[in-house]
Amino acid sequence: MRRKIVAGNWKMNLDVNEAETLFKGICSIASAGNKYQKTLVFPPNIYIHSLLKENNGAIEIGAQNFHFETKGAFTGEVSARQLKALGCSWVLVGHSERRVLFNEGAAILSKKMDAALESNLQIIYCCGESLREREEGNHFDKVRDQIAILKSLTHESMQNISIAYEPIWAIGTGRTASPAQAAEMHDFIRAELEAIFGYTIAESTSLLYGGSCSEENAKELFSCKNIDGGLIGGASLKVDSFGAIISAIE
Numbered sequence: 473m474r475r476k477i478v479a480g481n482w483k484m485n486l487d488v489n490e491a492e493t494l495f496k497g498i499c500s501i502a503s504a505g506n507k508y509q510k511t512l513v514f515p516p517n518i519y520i521h522s523l524l525k526e527n528n529g530a531i532e533i534g535a536q537n538f539h540f541e542t543k544g545a546f547t548g549e550v551s552a553r554q555l556k557a558l559g560c561s562w563v564l565v566g567h568s569e570r571r572v573l574f575n576e577g578a579a580i581l582s583k584k585m586d587a588a589l590e591s592n593l594q595i596i597y598c599c600g601e602s603l604r605e606r607e608e609g610n611h612f613d614k615v616r617d618q619i620a621i622l623k624s625l626t627h628e629s630m631q632n633i634s635i636a637y638e639p640i641w642a643i644g645t646g647r648t649a650s651p652a653q654a655a656e657m658h659d660f661i662r663a664e665l666e667a668i669f670g671y672t673i674a675e676s677t678s679l680l681y682g683g684s685c686s687e688e689n690a691k692e693l694f695s696c697k698n699i700d701g702g703l704i705g706g707a708s709l710k711v712d713s714f715g716a717i718i719s720a721i722e
């Protein structure tokens with residue numbers, strides 16, 4: 473049985489007091505979950521340590537970013553190994569903001585993926601097309617290319633990978649993919665995984681939708697058969713909206 477996951481990506485938002493207040497609020501509403509249902513938050517790295525101390529066990533904490541080297545002269549960077557030692561259990565890899573704003577291409581993303589797996593971190597690997605690629609009908613090719621990076625992974629490693637489909641045109645824009653558009657792409661990703669890894673891995677990999685997911689549209693999106701939860705940006709910054717989205721998966 474694959475896991476249902478609702479994950480909040482706080483991006484570069486919130487001061488320390490706001491982050492702690494939001495986290496406490498989410499802890500108070502997130503049920504402890506179980507092996508098959510998870511609530512995750514990805515705060516800015518500087519808050520991870522203090523939030524881990526506040527954690528009541530209902531939430532797992534991940535890092536939005538890290539460097540693929542394990543240690544050394546990389547001023548300003550944090551490694552996967554350091555995050556794991558801190559108590560972090562997840563990382564994001566391949567978010568479109570990292571791809572576009574920080575030039576993270578396939579070679580870097582592969583190294584990040586290997587570093588995270590070596591440190592026993594779980595990964596949400598993000599993929600998704602630009603508006604232009606969708607309008608030109610190239611969205612499936614684009615996502616297929618992005619998924620191809622996973623080909624080098626073993627079946628065992630794939631057990632630590634979840635995938636978030638996040639069309640770039642829907643991120644932070646208020647313009648959500650329709651349930652039909654999201655479902656179509658999720659079906660496609662599941663089929664790609666099956667072609668690469670076979671039925672068992674494809675069926676057990678959680679596929680999340682991201683891109684202006686909100687309390688208004690979450691239930692309909694999550695009811696699609698290949699949508700196993702969401703990666704939530706803006707709506708994860710308020711207890712009420714994030715709580716409603718968590719409830720939508722239950």
Ligand code: PEP
Nearest residue numbers: 643644682683684705706
């Ligand atoms: C994201 O950045 O991963 C995201 C999905 O953002 P938003 O929900 O704000 O569109």
